[in-house]
Amino acid sequence: MSERFDAAALRAQFPVLAQSVRGKPLAYLDNGATTQKPQVVIDAVTHFYAHDNANIHRAVHTLGERATAGYEGARVTVQRFLNARSEREIVFTRGTTEGINLVANSFLRPRLQPGDEILVTGMEHHANLVPWHLACAATGAQMRHVPLKDDGSLDLDTLPGLLTERTRLFAFTAVSNALGTVNPVAQLVALAHARGIPVLVDAAQAVAHLPAHELDVQALDCDFLVFSGHKIYGPTGIGVLYGKRSHLDAMPPWQGGGDMIREVFLDRSTFAEAPSRFEAGTPPIAEAIGLGAALTWFMALDRTAALAHEDALLARATEALRALPGVRIIGTAPRKVSVLSFVLDYAHPHDAGTFFDFEGVAVRAGHHCAQPVMARFGVPATLRATFAPYNTDADVEALLRAIARVHKTFTD
Numbered sequence: 001m002s003e004r005f006d007a008a009a010l011r012a013q014f015p016v017l018a019q020s021v022r023g024k025p026l027a028y029l030d031n032g033a034t035t036q037k038p039q040v041v042i043d044a045v046t047h048f049y050a051h052d053n054a055n056i057h058r059a060v061h062t063l064g065e066r067a068t069a070g071y072e073g074a075r076v077t078v079q080r081f082l083n084a085r086s087e088r089e090i091v092f093t094r095g096t097t098e099g100i101n102l103v104a105n106s107f108l109r110p111r112l113q114p115g116d117e118i119l120v121t122g123m124e125h126h127a128n129l130v131p132w133h134l135a136c137a138a139t140g141a142q143m144r145h146v147p148l149k150d151d152g153s154l155d156l157d158t159l160p161g162l163l164t165e166r167t168r169l170f171a172f173t174a175v176s177n178a179l180g181t182v183n184p185v186a187q188l189v190a191l192a193h194a195r196g197i198p199v200l201v202d203a204a205q206a207v208a209h210l211p212a213h214e215l216d217v218q219a220l221d222c223d224f225l226v227f228s229g230h231k232i233y234g235p236t237g238i239g240v241l242y243g244k245r246s247h248l249d250a251m252p253p254w255q256g257g258g259d260m261i262r263e264v265f266l267d268r269s270t271f272a273e274a275p276s277r278f279e280a281g282t283p284p285i286a287e288a289i290g291l292g293a294a295l296t297w298f299m300a301l302d303r304t305a306a307l308a309h310e311d312a313l314l315a316r317a318t319e320a321l322r323a324l325p326g327v328r329i330i331g332t333a334p335r336k337v338s339v340l341s342f343v344l345d346y347a348h349p350h351d352a353g354t355f356f357d358f359e360g361v362a363v364r365a366g367h368h369c370a371q372p373v374m375a376r377f378g379v380p381a382t383l384r385a386t387f388a389p390y391n392t393d394a395d396v397e398a399l400l401r402a403i404a405r406v407h408k409t410f411t412d
């Protein structure tokens, strides 16, 4: 464990972690699915409902002004977090999934012709596949993908041949949720841009696990970047689409309704500028404020020390699992964060995951919304432990105890 980093003190900020499950201390290792929330985030949401609740943008009264200031203040916090040029490049969405659907429908579909190509990678979450499949089905465009090597890293040698004059977008994850692989985002963006191809970065898994300079949208020069609040200590139901101003200004609305218009007549309407143009209807106001609180909290952490601690836990757990009989780790790329995916040759992941719960250990068992990854590695599902800075050596030990229990139960 890092000497500079006090994981126990950090953990104490998360009330949910202080409980027992089935009589055992909770070892929450499902952070890739969703992270727990520190008290400051819970307080920010509670405070909003207890003191400031009102609809935004329209109200002339005090509560409406406070709610609007909270919501727009959160946008500025996101802008700082991503180092975007302007808060007008920050669109609030319901999450990563909605952000990708927005880009698929508003940016990409109008540009697609039969035979055009959308490039992804072999490690994408379904959220970064299905919206493009729908766009292809509607337009006659086709999917291409960058294949994976046996260690779960991208086969970059194939990339030059896949970025063609037909490629209309390269959409890839910064970090694989099923393998933990960290992709060389800046390099991928540069290669695509060298051929004039715009890029969308799925940062759902990256936001809570990469250093700030690797999420700096100006440094990366990505065209779009999406993430979900709930994976970075914020509420569910809120996410972010970052888009370069030149793109957002040129994109038509995707959903119509209140708050995204300039003028409405009975037979036609004109639209507000970005980002309002993409935020039809009453948005998740408390959730946006909660996300702002989460990012403020996260940016105030000693991020280098917190991530080093998390990396050390991943390394320790990986080393321990390597030494166990009948355990196969899926995803052994040279650079990984947070995710330890594995299969046991003596128990199905779902059965094992249920037994883990008896030890108070919460992991994911399944295909992790990444069926093509499972197919690539010839497994139906994996067990997946995902680490956050509030995890401790005790959580790793609980995981090892849980595996030992499953081993005993299924092999005795």
Ligand code: PLP
Pocket (backbone or CB within 6 Å): 032, 033, 094, 095, 096, 097, 098, 125, 127, 128, 173, 175, 176, 177, 202, 204, 205, 228
């Ligand atoms: N992309 C990746 C890499 C993910 O891990 C996830 C969620 O697990 C998503 C996209 C979808 O995120 P959400 O369900 O919050 O929209």
